[in-house]
Structure formats: C-alpha cells, structure tokens
Amino acid sequence: MASLGSYLCSQNLLSRPWPTGHGGGGGSGSCVHSHEHLEEHPAPAQAWSPALRYWTALFSCCCVPWDTGSCGVSLQEGQLQCGGHVLPSDTEGIVIYFRWWYKKTRIEKKSAFIDLLCAVPLQQIYGCPLGGIGGGTITRGWRGEFCRWQLNPGIYHYETVIADQFTVCLRCKGQTVYQQVLSVERPSTLQGWNWGYCGHYAFYHALYPRAWMVYELPGQNVVLTCRQVSPVIPHDYKDSSLPVGVFIWEVENERDEDVDVSIMFSLQNGTGTKEDRSGGHWNEPFAFEKEGERVAGVLLHHCTHVNPFTLAISAREKAGTGVTHLTAFNPMGSGREVWQDLLQDGRLDSPAGKSSLTEKGEVMAAAVCASCRVPARGHRTLELALAWDMPRVHFGSKEKLHLRRYTRFFGSGGDAAPALSHHALTHYEEWERKIEAWQKPILENSQLPSWYKSALFNELYFMTDGGTIWVELPPDCRAEDLQGPEGAGLSHLLPVLREYGRFAYLEGQEYRMYNTYDVHFYASFALIMLWPKLQISLQYDIAVTVVNEDVQPRQYLMCGQTAQVKLKNVVPHDIGDPGDEPWHRVNAYLMHDTADWKDLNLKFVLQVYRDYYLTHDSLYLRDMWPVCQAVMESEMKFDTDNDGLIENGGFADQTYDAWVVHGASAYCGGLWLAAVCMMCKMAEVLGDAEIQQKYTDILSKGKEAFERMLWNGKYYNYDSSGSETSSSIMSDQCAGQWFLGACGLDQGEFEVFRKSHVVSALKTIFEKNVMSFAGGTMGAVNGMRPDGVPDTSSVQSNEVWIGVVYALAATMIQEGLVEEGFRTAEGCYRTVWERLGMAFQTPEAYREKKVYRSLAYMRPLSIWSMQLALEGQALIAVSSGSVLLMGPRFAFPPAWEGR
Numbered sequence: 001m002a003s004l005g006s007y008l009c010s011q012n013l014l015s016r017p018w019p020t021g022h023g024g025g026g027g028s029g030s031c032v033h034s035h036e037h038l039e040e041h042p043a044p045a046q047a048w049s050p051a052l053r054y055w056t057a058l059f060s061c062c063c064v065p066w067d068t069g070s071c072g073v074s075l076q077e078g079q080l081q082c083g084g085h086v087l088p089s090d091t092e093g094i095v096i097y098f099r100w101w102y103k104k105t106r107i108e109k110k111s112a113f114i115d116l117l118c119a120v121p122l123q124q125i126y127g128c129p130l131g132g133i134g135g136g137t138i139t140r141g142w143r144g145e146f147c148r149w150q151l152n153p154g155i156y157h158y159e160t161v162i163a164d165q166f167t168v169c170l171r172c173k174g175q176t177v178y179q180q181v182l183s184v185e186r187p188s189t190l191q192g193w194n195w196g197y198c199g200h201y202a203f204y205h206a207l208y209p210r211a212w213m214v215y216e217l218p219g220q221n222v223v224l225t226c227r228q229v230s231p232v233i234p235h236d237y238k239d240s241s242l243p244v245g246v247f248i249w250e251v252e253n254e255r256d257e258d259v260d261v262s263i264m265f266s267l268q269n270g271t272g273t274k275e276d277r278s279g280g281h282w283n284e285p286f287a288f289e290k291e292g293e294r295v296a297g298v299l300l301h302h303c304t305h306v307n308p309f310t311l312a313i314s315a316r317e318k319a320g321t322g323v324t325h326l327t328a329f330n331p332m333g334s335g336r337e338v339w340q341d342l343l344q345d346g347r348l349d350s351p352a353g354k355s356s357l358t359e360k361g362e363v364m365a366a367a368v369c370a371s372c373r374v375p376a377r378g379h380r381t382l383e384l385a386l387a388w389d390m391p392r393v394h395f396g397s398k399e400k401l402h403l404r405r406y407t408r409f410f411g412s413g414g415d416a417a418p419a420l421s422h423h424a425l426t427h428y429e430e431w432e433r434k435i436e437a438w439q440k441p442i443l444e445n446s447q448l449p450s451w452y453k454s455a456l457f458n459e460l461y462f463m464t465d466g467g468t469i470w471v472e473l474p475p476d477c478r479a480e481d482l483q484g485p486e487g488a489g490l491s492h493l494l495p496v497l498r499e500y501g502r503f504a505y506l507e508g509q510e511y512r513m514y515n516t517y518d519v520h521f522y523a524s525f526a527l528i529m530l531w532p533k534l535q536i537s538l539q540y541d542i543a544v545t546v547v548n549e550d551v552q553p554r555q556y557l558m559c560g561q562t563a564q565v566k567l568k569n570v571v572p573h574d575i576g577d578p579g580d581e582p583w584h585r586v587n588a589y590l591m592h593d594t595a596d597w598k599d600l601n602l603k604f605v606l607q608v609y610r611d612y613y614l615t616h617d618s619l620y621l622r623d624m625w626p627v628c629q630a631v632m633e634s635e636m637k638f639d640t641d642n643d644g645l646i647e648n649g650g651f652a653d654q655t656y657d658a659w660v661v662h663g664a665s666a667y668c669g670g671l672w673l674a675a676v677c678m679m680c681k682m683a684e685v686l687g688d689a690e691i692q693q694k695y696t697d698i699l700s701k702g703k704e705a706f707e708r709m710l711w712n713g714k715y716y717n718y719d720s721s722g723s724e725t726s727s728s729i730m731s732d733q734c735a736g737q738w739f740l741g742a743c744g745l746d747q748g749e750f751e752v753f754r755k756s757h758v759v760s761a762l763k764t765i766f767e768k769n770v771m772s773f774a775g776g777t778m779g780a781v782n783g784m785r786p787d788g789v790p791d792t793s794s795v796q797s798n799e800v801w802i803g804v805v806y807a808l809a810a811t812m813i814q815e816g817l818v819e820e821g822f823r824t825a826e827g828c829y830r831t832v833w834e835r836l837g838m839a840f841q842t843p844e845a846y847r848e849k850k851v852y853r854s855l856a857y858m859r860p861l862s863i864w865s866m867q868l869a870l871e872g873q874a875l876i877a878v879s880s881g882s883v884l885l886m887g888p889r890f891a892f893p894p895a896w897e898g899r
C-alpha cells in the first residue's frame, strides 16, 4: 500500500490524516491523542509526505467560525442579516417571505424550497458519496461514517448512523488477537464493541467517484486499504444509474505468520430518521449465484408507506473467502452478542430464515462478514458491497409514480437488491478500468497542478449527490401529454426521453429546485462533456416547458406582485420542487417572476448551439431551432429602444437575483449578443437565410451599442445607468464570450467582442477582482469598484461565486491567459476544500470574511469548462505545431457523431 499512499499523496488528491481528539484504542492500547498531539507526533513516514503534513496543518484552521446560517441569512441581535448586510425588516420582500414561510411550514406542515430560517449546519465531515446517477446517494465521511442520505429523491438528511460500520478481526493460530471497529467514534450505543480507533493510523484519499481509506492497524503489522468505488462512468447510461457502492478491502500481512482476517460490515435497517422506528421492517439473508459467481449477504427491507426500499449488504464468495452473516441485532443495545460472535472464530453465526418484523419504536441492524487467510508476507482481497433498491418513487405531492432509470435493467418489483449486489461485485473491476482510462490522461499530465486534478474530479460529486434523480418516461406517455395538443414539433422528444430517460439535479442541497436553469448554464459543461445524452434529454424537457404555460396566479416574494406561474415561450427558472411534482409543476422559485428575467432565454439558445457544436447532433438542433426562435422573440421586447441590445429592468432580473441592473449591462447584454451570434450560426447551418439575415442585422447594431454604452477603455461597465456603481468591474462580464469561445465562435466573421477588449477586461478582472481581493487567495469577487474596494451595493456583489470563478478561469484559458486562469480558480479550490473544510459540499458563495451561502451547490460543476478550454488550447497548440499541453480531446462514442 505504500505505493498507493505515496502516489495519492504526491497527487495531493484530497488526502488528510484523521484528527482524533479521542482516546486511542485497538491493539496499541495506550495511545491517547489530541489534535495537537497529532502534529507533534507524526504518523509513520510513509504517510507524512509533504502533502499530508500540509493537510494536517490546514485542518487545524478548518474550525474558523464561518458560522452564519449557510443560506446567508441570519438573525443577529434582533436584526435580520444577509451576507453581512442588515436587511430592512420593514422591506416588503422580507415580510412577504415570512408570511409565506409561516403558512408553508407551520400551517401546511411542508418544507420550504429555500428555508431561510433553518439552514443546514456546517459539518466539516464529508467525503466521497456512494451510488451512481439518479438512484439516490449515501455519503460517507472522510472518517468512514455513513452520514448524508438522499434516498427520497431530492430530500436530504444529515445523520451519522452509528451502527453502520466496518469492523476488522485478526486471528493467529486459532486465536483472535485484534478486533476493532474502524471508527474513531466512542458512541453511547453498542458499548460492547471496541470503538475509538486511533486516528493517527488512518488516512483518507478521495478522487471521485473513488476513495481510499488506509488503516495501519497499530501494533499488528497488517495494513488494510479499503477502496470505495461507485459506478459513475462517462458515456455509460446503464451501470452509471445503479444505486450501489463497492468496498474492496486489500489486506497486507507484513507478519511472518499467516493471519485470518475478517471484515464485518454492519448496517442499520434505515437511514437514521424516525421512520427507522416506525415498525414493520424486517431482514433476511440471501445468496445470489449467476455465471459461476456467488454473492451472499443480508437484505434489510424498509417498509415505509411512501418510497419503501431494500438495503443489501453483501460480500463475494470465492475460493478461500467465506461469507457469514447476522440477520438481525439491536443497534441501540450493547451489541455484545455480535461482538462475541465475531470474536469467537472470526465468523458470524449465519442463522437461516427471516427476522421478525420490528415493533413500533424498535430499530434493527444486520451484519455480513467476509473472511480469508492471508499468508505470511502475503496479500489478499475481500470484496463487499452496499446496494439499495428504491425502484418506484413518489415526490412530495405523491401524485405521480416514477420508475428509476435502473429499473429498465433490474426491474421495478422491489426485489432487485440481490442482483444489484451481484452485478456490483462482479463488475467493479470493469468500472475501475473505465474510470482509470478516463482520469489517467489528466492525472498523468505533469503540467496540470495537483489541486486542479482534485477539483476537477471531486467537484463531480454533485452530479450524483445533487439530489439527483434519473427516471424512465412512462411507457404510455404520448408526445401530446408533454407538448400539449398543439404540439411543439419536437420530433425526437419521445425517442430521446424513452431511450435516455429524464434527468434532474438540484440547484443545491439547500436550494431545493430541480434544473435551475440560470445556474445549470454554468454546470452544464460537466453534463455535455461526460453524459451528453443527459444534457440533450434535459434540454428537451426545458423545450417542453417553453411551449407550455401555467396560468395559476401567485404572489412573488421579492416584489409582492401577483402574476401567473409560467408564461408561454419563455424558459422557466427551474423544473420544480422534489417536495411537490417536478416536470409537472415548474417554477418552484417564487422570489421573482422570472418571466421577466433577461438571462434564461438566452442561456437556452447558448446551450443549444454549444451542445450541437460538441455532439454534432443535427436532429437535436433541428428540433430546438423553433424553440430558440420563440424564446428569442420573447426576448426582443427587452430591447426597448430598438438599438439591437436588450436592457435590464431596474430589478435583479437575472441569475444575480439580489443585484439590481438598470439599462444595458455587460452580463445580460453580453449573453444577448452571444445568443444572437449563435442564432446566425444555427440559421446558417440549417440554411434559413431569412432568419440569418434578421439576426445578422441585430448583431451588427447591437455590437455597436454594446461597445458605445459599456466599454470604458479597460473593461465593460456593470451597466449603463450611470449610477454610483455602474462602473463596477463584474467578474462575470465576459460570460457571453465564454460560451462563444467554447464553441469556436470567437474569431473571424463571428467575432462579437473585440479580442483586445476581451483580453483587457480579463486582465482588469484579474488585477482587481482576483489579486486585489483577499491577497489573490480566494478567487474573484463578483463586483469590484475601480479603486479596488469590493462593491457592497448588494448582498451578492460582495460575494465570490465559486462556479462563476471556474467559468471565468475557463474564459481566461480560452483567451490564452492560462496562468491567470489557474491562479484565479486555485483560490476557490483552496478556500473551499482546504481552508474551510467544505469538501464535497462546495457552496454557491462566500465572502472574504465569515459568510458562506448555500452548501452543496450546482454551479461549481462549471470547472469542466476549464477542462474543455484546456483541451481547446491543446488543439490550437497542435495545429500551430507547438508543444502539446493536454491529452487527447474527450471523445464521444462513434455512434454519437452526426446522429
């Protein structure tokens, strides 16, 4: 394992030694370590590469009091504050919000889609989540705990379940010499177990979708490495949907004698909620054999009224490996009978037959144990798995039944857990090979910094752990059911949704809206590069909502006005709340009426062309073309003075939904010009000369207006209002250029923004928003005044948005400012993953001091646009004959080309 450890350390792939603060346990008996002690007495040399030492030092400052409610709103000294601003308590918006909140949570007894009063507390404990895409996720902490649960789609709860553990038993010459729960916890339950593993002897590494935990069993001369793998495989639409995780335990016996090693995996029936005690749950042992491969374990049937599920813990039987089990035990008791059972012979009792049903108030757990003999100085592997089968799901409204994607391969009867376990344990090697082939060219590229490699892959956790759901289209669903009786002419809507299903992920674990579109615009790079069919399917869903309307009136919370939920021919903010009925009822967001937002329609057009450019999917382009025209027609009304450029409405009418914009703006104006340019390009591709001419005329007028109204000789002003802050430097002012560059539409006849202006703007942002903010160590602040002081005119101008920073970095790379791009992005990675200890929960925003907002957020997936930009740079380098920067450009499977 030394080689694995040092490889990971040298790569600096999110690795840190455990702080303990607990008494040491295990075989060494006497090691009591505090956090400080950890720094004074380093663990064995192999673990103490510079990278790990660095992690330890950093961890000690993870506890900085960034303790405001993470929604960014908090009550302090009787005042309501957001991002350090005191919010006027007489503001209509606040009053309306609280009235709405009270009705929703106290009268209707439902949860709010954004709960400003009950933020999720920050816990710096998370590691790599388990599970594929859209089947639910179970997150493990970096200390091995099972601590974040999302089995009901889109709904999270944060609870460490103490009984969910791995325990090791070592036996020499027929005697148990060491038995230890591999956890630093010392809980008040299961006190008959040996807890308090000494954290000095454990190491965590994560490179999503894999993680490694190395245990140097103190005093035992045995090293265990648990490799955790989930099936998250680019361009794979089968195994990537499976709700499973595999734990491959490598056992290294450095002794001069044989050792019998057992790994016991215990699991509670449930996820740590009060439903675990609701009664009627039961367990049963199982074995599943296919094609000569056999797995065995225990099924834990969780029989709730809504969304019942079965958990399965299992291990692979093979020559020399025995699998035993315990069907049921009480995880709230001392657990002594389980401990003694294992201690006696390194095996579990393995009773036959089902458990009885739990009584109300009772909790039940089960365990599976894999055992083998490891010869002196030898090495063996034990393979265990966790699967969960919740095939049929209801969202909060319980109106419609949805079948998860994996049911097309494993059935929807609720009896798939054995087959899922078998598939996972017999296919994980293939998954590992594919994951390695995908990640290797990037990991082995010595020109890329280590932090970037960690950021790129680890931020991808949100693809599964973003409350993600991937479901089948019901077989009886007709095109009219989706597009309405008039139809939208989406000829490939049904084939795409039938073949690839429907995909949705949350704006954030705390902002419970699916596919928030102004934010997905940033994150969509991960989807189009890695699972392009899911991006195409998501776009079809958006296209369907564009042609539909929802005439229900409702009051919007920020302005107090009443308007209908969804207008025809505009892009919605989101496709709904998992607490309600997503896809069916869209626009869960009711802060603003987003029918008047300026960015949503444009972001649809930009994604359509970007997707076409990367996939060459001309059927998709043809289907989306009328929808693009419809949303652009709706957008035209925002060009009130007919100068070819849209104007903002004097409210926060775009993704910066608390940052007011008046008149022409760099952000929306730039997105508009980019979208108009793409309309010209799409019209050219589709041979629509009339439309091409129409948009070419708008573009030439609009370009002139944009330069005249916003260019100030160094950068594009925030807006044209001439207000005190209209000359602010916005870090996102080149968002239009970002998309144009990603699609090769940034030069020659398609040049929208003058190259020299773009480069000057990016250099100004780098100098002011990045380097003059927090010493250049925290990324780019959203808004900076020209004198180098952050723009505090709104709660969001003064924030850093991590996803925006990664997009900015990509734009810099596209424009040849590669060093600046990396420096900019590095600040965010180090702040979030290292300094603030927010691994696997990257928030939407933080401020220089004390405040962060919205943990586990969608936008940071935009880091994949950095990768696209780098690959684009590599192509430029190759074609100009200079040194190759990167590995080969990401490839779409051949079947994809020109579908």
Ligand SMILES: C[C@H](CCC(=O)O)[C@H]1CC[C@H]2[C@@H]3[C@H](O)C[C@@H]4C[C@H](O[C@@H]5O[C@H](CO)[C@@H](O)[C@H](O)[C@H]5O)CC[C@]4(C)[C@H]3CC[C@]12C
Residues within 6 Å of the ligand: 071, 072, 073, 082, 087, 091, 092, 093, 094, 097, 114, 116, 507, 511, 516, 518, 519, 557, 558, 589, 591, 654, 655, 656, 657, 658, 795, 844
């Ligand atoms: C109600 C307050 C005062 C309104 C008034 O002036 O009358 C609001 C002032 C600040 C608001 C909060 C702030 O904007 C942050 C959160 C935004 C969030 O919306 C999503 O956020 C994304 C931007 O981070 C955006 O791109 C996305 O489209 C949105 O879905 C809504 C919750 C906020 C906490 C927001 C709440 C109202 C204010 C406190």
